[in-house]
Amino acid sequence: xxxxxxxxxxxxxxxxxxxxxxxxxxxxxxxxxxxxxxxxxxxxxxxxxxxxxxxxxxxxxxxxxxxxxxxxxxxxxxxxxxxxxxxxxxxxxxxxxxxxxxxxxxxxxxxxxxxxxxxxxxxxxxxxxxxxxxxxxxxxxxxxxxxxxxxxxxxxxxxxxxxxxxxxxxxxxxxxxxxxxxxxxxxxxxxxxxxxxxxxxxxxxxxxxxxxxxxxxxxxxxxxxxxxxxxxxxxxxxxxxxxxxxxxxxxxxxxxxxxxxxxxxxxxxxxxxxxxxxxxxxxxxxxxxxxxxxxxxxxxxxxxxxxxxxxxxxxxxxxxxxxxxxxxxxxxxxxxxxxxxxxxxxxxxxxxxxxxxxxxxxxxxxxxxxxxxxxxxxxxxxxxxxxxxxxxxxxxxxxxxxxxxxxxxxxxxxxxxxxxxxxxxxxxxxxxxxxxxxxxxxxxxxxxxxxxxxxxxxxxxxxxxxxxxxxxxxxxxxxxxxxxxxxxxxxxxxxxxxxxxxxxxxxxxxxxxxxxxxxxxxxxxxxxxxxxxxxxxxxxxxxxxxxxxxxxxxxxxxxxxxxxxxxxxxxxxxxxxxxxxxxxxxx
Amino acid sequence: xxxxxxxxxxxxxxxxxxxxxxxxxxxxxxxxxxxxxxxxxxxxxxxxxxxxxxxxxxxxxx
Numbered sequence: 001x002x003x004x005x006x007x008x009x010x011x012x013x014x015x016x017x018x019x020x021x022x023x024x025x026x027x028x029x030x031x032x033x034x035x036x037x038x039x040x041x042x043x044x045x046x047x048x049x050x051x052x053x054x055x056x057x058x059x060x061x062x063x064x065x066x067x068x069x070x071x072x073x074x075x076x077x078x079x080x081x082x083x084x085x086x087x088x089x090x091x092x093x094x095x096x097x098x099x100x101x102x103x104x105x106x107x108x109x110x111x112x113x114x115x116x117x118x119x120x121x122x123x124x125x126x127x128x129x130x131x132x133x134x135x136x137x138x139x140x141x142x143x144x145x146x147x148x149x150x151x152x153x154x155x156x157x158x159x160x161x162x163x164x165x166x167x168x169x170x171x172x173x174x175x176x177x178x179x180x181x182x183x184x185x186x187x188x189x190x191x192x193x194x195x196x197x198x199x200x201x202x203x204x205x206x207x208x209x210x211x212x213x214x215x216x217x218x219x220x221x222x223x224x225x226x227x228x229x230x231x232x233x234x235x236x237x238x239x240x241x242x243x244x245x246x247x248x249x250x251x252x253x254x255x256x257x258x259x260x261x262x263x264x265x266x267x268x269x270x271x272x273x274x275x276x277x278x279x280x281x282x283x284x285x286x287x288x289x290x291x292x293x294x295x296x297x298x299x300x301x302x303x304x305x306x307x308x309x310x311x312x313x314x315x316x317x318x319x320x321x322x323x324x325x326x327x328x329x330x331x332x333x334x335x336x337x338x339x340x341x342x343x344x345x346x347x348x349x350x351x352x353x354x355x356x357x358x359x360x361x362x363x364x365x366x367x368x369x370x371x372x373x374x375x376x377x378x379x380x381x382x383x384x385x386x387x388x389x390x391x392x393x394x395x396x397x398x399x400x401x402x403x404x405x406x407x408x409x410x411x412x413x414x415x416x417x418x419x420x421x422x423x424x425x426x427x428x429x430x431x432x433x434x435x436x437x438x439x440x441x442x443x444x445x446x447x448x449x450x451x452x453x454x455x456x457x458x459x460x461x462x463x464x465x466x467x468x469x470x471x472x473x474x475x476x477x478x479x480x481x482x483x484x485x486x487x488x489x490x491x492x493x494x495x496x497x498x499x500x501x502x503x504x505x506x507x508x509x510x511x512x513x514x515x516x517x518x519x520x521x522x523x524x525x526x527x528x529x530x531x532x533x534x535x536x537x538x539x540x541x542x543x544x545x546x547x548x549x550x551x552x553x554x555x556x557x558x559x560x561x562x563x564x565x566x567x568x569x570x571x572x573x574x575x576x577x578x579x580x581x582x583x584x585x586x587x
Numbered sequence: 588x589x590x591x592x593x594x595x596x597x598x599x600x601x602x603x604x605x606x607x608x609x610x611x612x613x614x615x616x617x618x619x620x621x622x623x624x625x626x627x628x629x630x631x632x633x634x635x636x637x638x639x640x641x642x643x644x645x646x647x648x649x
Contacts, residue, residue, distance in 0.1 A: 032618050039619040047625040058625045066618065118625075167615065168602035175609045265617050279611025286615060287606045291599040365623055 010155075017146045018158045020208040021139040024094045025159050027201045028135055029166020030173075031101045031128065034194050037174055041191045045109040046118045054115070056366050061122045063364045065129040070533050073133020074525035075232060081138055081521030082231035085222070086145070087214045089521070090138030094209065097131035098202030100124040105195030137525030140508035144583070145215040145517070150305055153579065156508035157301020160501075164294045168287075173197055217517045217584060228518040235515075235523040244514055245527050251575045252510065253531025255317040255567025256503040258560035261536040262320065263496035264290070266560070269540060270328065271489075274384045274553050275336040276478040285489050292490075293497030297505040304506035308577045313510065316502030317564040317571070324557045327492055334488035336479040339384055343553075346473040348387035350376050350551065352398035357389075361545040363538060372398035372409040377548040379409075379466055383475060387551035402469035411458045419461050420451040513578035516586035535563055 010018075035042070047055060073093075081089035104124055110117045139159050147155035177193045178186045213219075221227055228234050236242050264286070271282040304312050332340045352373035360369050360377070369378065376398045380387050392398065400407040408415070427444040430437060450460040471477070511524040543556025606613060 033615075036617045036619055037614045039614070039623065043625055050625070055625050062619075062623075062625055165598070168598065168605075171609065171613055171615070172602060172605045175605045175613065179608075268616055279613075280607075280609075283606050283609070283611070283613055283615050284603070287603055291603070294595070 014146060014155065016208075017212065018143055018155060020205075020212050021090075021143045022158050022162050023201075023208060024090065024135065024205045025139050025162040026166045026169065027094065027198070027205055028097060028132060029163050030170045030201065031097065031198060033167050033170035034101075034174070034198075035125075037170060038191050038194070041187055042121075044187075045191075046121050047110070049110045049114070050118065054118075058118055058122055059366050060364055062125060065122070065125040067363075067533055067537060069126050069129035070133040071526060071529045073130035074137060074529045075133075075522065076130065077134020078137055078235075078522030078525040079231045081134070081141065082228050082519055085214050085218050086138055086142045086521060087209070087212060090135060090142065091206065091209050093131040093134040093138060094202065094205050097128055097135065098198060098205070100127045100131070101195055101198045102202065105192040105198070133525065133529055136528060137521050141512055141521050141524065142215055144509060144512035145217040149580075149582070152509040152512065152583075153304035153309065153506050154298065154302035156512070157298045157505045159508055160297040160301065160504050161294050164290050167290070170194065220584075221517055226518060231519045231522040235519045235526075241515070241519065241523060245523055247570070247574050248511060248514055248524070249527035249531050251567055251571035252313060252507065253527050254535040255320075255564040255571065256313060256507050257532040257536030258539055258563040259316055259320045259503045260500045260532070261539045262324065262557070262560045263500035266539060266543065266556075267331075267493055267496050270331070271335060273382075275332055275339060276384065276476065277335050277484070278478065278481075281481070281484070285486070285493055288490050289493035289497045292494045293501055296498050296501035300502050300505035301509065304509065305579060308579050309506040309510035309513075310571065310575060310577045312506050313503050314568050314571050316499050318568045319502075320499050321561045321565040321568065324561055325554060327495065328554055328557060331489065331492050334485040334492065336476060337483050338474065338476040338480055342473060342475045343384075343386045346385075346475070347401075347403060348380065348385050348473070348551075349390050349401045350380065350387050350398060351390045351392045351396075351401065352376065353392050353394050353396050355394060356398060357549075359545055360548045361541060363541050365541075374548075375462070376400050376409045377551070379462065380551065381544065381548045381553070383466070383470055384553050385470065385475060385551075386553060389551060400466065400469075402466075402473050405469040405472065407462070407465045407469050409462060411461050416451060416457040416461060419464075420448065420457070423447045423451055510578050513581045513583050517584060518586075520583075 047058060050058065077089050077093055080092070101124075104121065107120055107124070108117055136159075140156055143156050143159060144152045173194045177190050181190045181193075218227075234241060235245060268282055268286045271277045271285065272279055277285075300312050329340075332343075350373065354373075356371040356373040357377070358369050358371065358374050360367075360374060362369075369375070380400065387400075397408070397410045399409060411419075423444060427441070427448055430441045430444055447460070447464070451457050467477075507528075511528060512520060515523040539559060542559045546558060547553055547556045606615075
């Protein structure tokens with residue numbers, strides 16, 4: 001067991017330890033992105049035949065797989081890891097994960113076996129959630145316990161780079177398969193290939209991990225008969241440990257999670273949904289920034305061995321809290337300057353009965369917000385329109401004022417009939433005109449069709465009227481690529497990714513160093529998964545609810561700013577630096 | 588270390604090529620949860636359409 005700082009290159013055994021642990025984590029990320037990238041196809045294959053009630057239940061179960069089962073997996077496998085060893089536990093987690101992923105690839109769809117298909121799929125997702133909960137803590141603990149003191153930050157940082165590798169690997173396999181067999185075949189059966197291919201990664205990972213030795217710290221502890229008999233009680237039943245678990249959560253992982261989520265996922269969401277940048281450009285911009293940023297995981301991991309974990313992590317959170325507003329505003333100016341100008345110039349007001357307005361927080365995605373006020377705010381938030389709120393008398397349907405133009409949100413049958421008659425007149429005129437304008441005729445036909453459908457007529461009318469009013473107020477329907485400043489966008493996105501590397505690079509080492517060997521796996525896994533899963537995972541829905549509520553597309557940033565700020569204060573006041581801690585002192 | 592750097596550079600170049608070729612059909616937004624995971628035809632937002640009210644996402648729970 002190497003316990004002293006040594007100025008020597010990494011040994012072959014240490015390289016193998018890092019490689020074996022990181023490979024498993026790459027594998028997890030691969031699976032993680034597969035599900036995200038293929039969600040639409042998987043939903044079509046497995047959930048298309050469900051009625052609304054069943055779809056609701058499956059949505060809740062899918063939510064549970066990410067938000068409840070993962071922390072539970074952290075407890076289950078953390079306990080095992082502290083009792084029977086790190087090596088065998090994270091061997092089990094990767095087997096569970098790999099087998100579940102592979103089975104998804106060969107699972108018959110809804111058309112073949114009916115409701116059993118989505119039931120089995122969700123069970124597999126729950127098993128994966130369980131395995132995920134145990135994997136990261138195991139990999140981090142295993143690497144840290146093999147690392148010499150003074151190099152734990154640098155060694156564990158390698159695990160943190162695997163997110164980018166897993167993302168790119170999944171995209172390469174997906175696109176390679178799609179290109180090889182064609183879009184139609186891919187949607188039909190080809191989507192299974194990336195899941196089946198994962199068996200290769202599983203076999204390699206298991207083979208390598210089987211050849212590894214148990215963590216020397218755990219072997220020593222076991223030989224001395226000092227392993228914990230009840231890691232859960234020790235971790236969470238004793239205040240001296242529970243206090244550190246809580247501090248690790250709110251003073252470290254919560255802030256780390258929101259900075260990470262904002263820098264990678266929210267930035268992409270903001271580019272495509274708020275700034276109306278096309279998906280292809282947004283993907284390539286984020287990918288370039290991730291590639292530039294990834295080496296900084298190692299840089300900050302290694303730097304944390306010199307200057308400490310705490311200053312780097314908390315500086316990342318502080319910079320995020322202080323700079324998110326100006327940075328995201330700069331992103332708007334660089335990516336969609338027309339939108340920035342329209343927001344500055346136009347006055348949009350939602351006039352609504354406050355009793356009709358909900359805080360549109362929808363973590364499971366199953367709630368429906370259908371009041372006129374909620375619909376008005378959804379529409380405006382969707383169009384990235386900044387607006388103010390005015391109170392309307394009780395019972396009055398909401399209206400939207402764009403400058404001097406008033407747009408109704410709800411429409412009566414008479415309104416729809418009048419609009420339909422007008423659309424039919426326009427269609428007739430277009431059909432009679434020579435030469436014929438095929439595009440205009442197609443659009444007019446669609447408009448008549450939509451207005452003829454009772455379910456969609458009101459929404460169509462609102463979209464048309466609001467669209468026209470916003471166009472008149474110079475709101476762009478999408479970003480003008482001629483004005484898109486690629487270099488500035490990449491610089492901004494890279495800055496956001498570098499903040500991610502500041503908070504995430506050193507965190508594994510810090511969490512490991514906060515707890516004694518006998519309860520390390522259990523104690524570090526839970527705050528990690530609650531912090532990242534809950535605080536990070538709730539970011540998109542919370543941010544959207546805040547944006548819709550307040551009428552400012554930047555106000556969603558208050559969520560990561562407040563959480564990151566709280567982490568700076570709590571972490572700064574109550575968390576001790578750990579880089580020089582002897583992690584075996586209490587063994 | 589230089590071998591890792593070269594390997595990463597090659598991997599990154601390949602990835603950028605793939606992402607560039609994939610266009611907007613690639614979804615890099617991470618794992619889907621809740622209704623996002625079971626919804627058959629996710630609506631695409633445009634200027635006049637309502638914003639997608641995103642469900643929570645445990646993307647970061649790795």
